[in-house]
Amino acid sequence: MVDTSQYKVGIVLSVETKSKSGGKPLKVCSVDIGTGDPIVVVTAATNVRDNSRLVVAPVGSTIINDEGEEQEIKKTAVGGIMSDGMFCDSRMLGWGSGSAGIAAQVPDSCDLGSIPPTSKPGAPNNSSSAESSTVPAVEVKGLYEKKLTKEEKKKLAEERRAARKAAKEAKNAASES
Numbered sequence: 001m002v003d004t005s006q007y008k009v010g011i012v013l014s015v016e017t018k019s020k021s022g023g024k025p026l027k028v029c030s031v032d033i034g035t036g037d038p039i040v041v042v043t044a045a046t047n048v049r050d051n052s053r054l055v056v057a058p059v060g061s062t063i064i065n066d067e068g069e070e071q072e073i074k075k076t077a078v079g080g081i082m083s084d085g086m087f088c089d090s091r092m093l094g095w096g097s098g099s100a101g102i103a104a105q106v107p108d109s110c111d112l113g114s115i116p117p118t119s120k121p122g123a124p125n126n127s128s129s130a131e132s133s134t135v136p137a138v139e140v141k142g143l144y145e146k147k148l149t150k151e152e153k154k155k156l157a158e159e160r161r162a163a164r165k166a167a168k169e170a171k172n173a174a175s176e177s
Helices: 130-134 150-176
Strands: 008-018 026-032 039-043 053-058 062-064 070-072 076-078 081-083 085-087
Touching: 039 053, 039 081, 039 085
Parallel strands: none
Antiparallel strands: 008 026, 008 053, 026 039, 053 085, 062 070, 076 081
């Protein structure tokens, strides 16, 4: 398990999109992590916007890479631009759910430069306080929905064609009588 106490809550001050030939466009972000001087983070995460409050792994912190190995964050050139850290996704923080490559957002109640929460903000907890029992449960749709497979897309298209054909035949039968 990675020590997330090295990570910081940061606010994106500005975002500049750079086109990368043959790949996803990169975003060059100026991020305030509470150290006084903003740092530059280069990312391909699609949910990064101005004034987003995100979790940052600054230079010197350790992350777990896709192979499950610990890796130290170093000042590195990404797409030819020097990056002073990286945005963390939910899995890197041990929050369990969340998409890989989507920067983990935290609420405004998390102080700038503070350690990120140990559990996903807004996730249900098992406390039995009176306050939590009076708040009604609300289903919130995710930012990104599951993409359909090719087979699911073909099936939907075929169902739509069949429905259009049936409607056309019903219209023709009604006009003939």
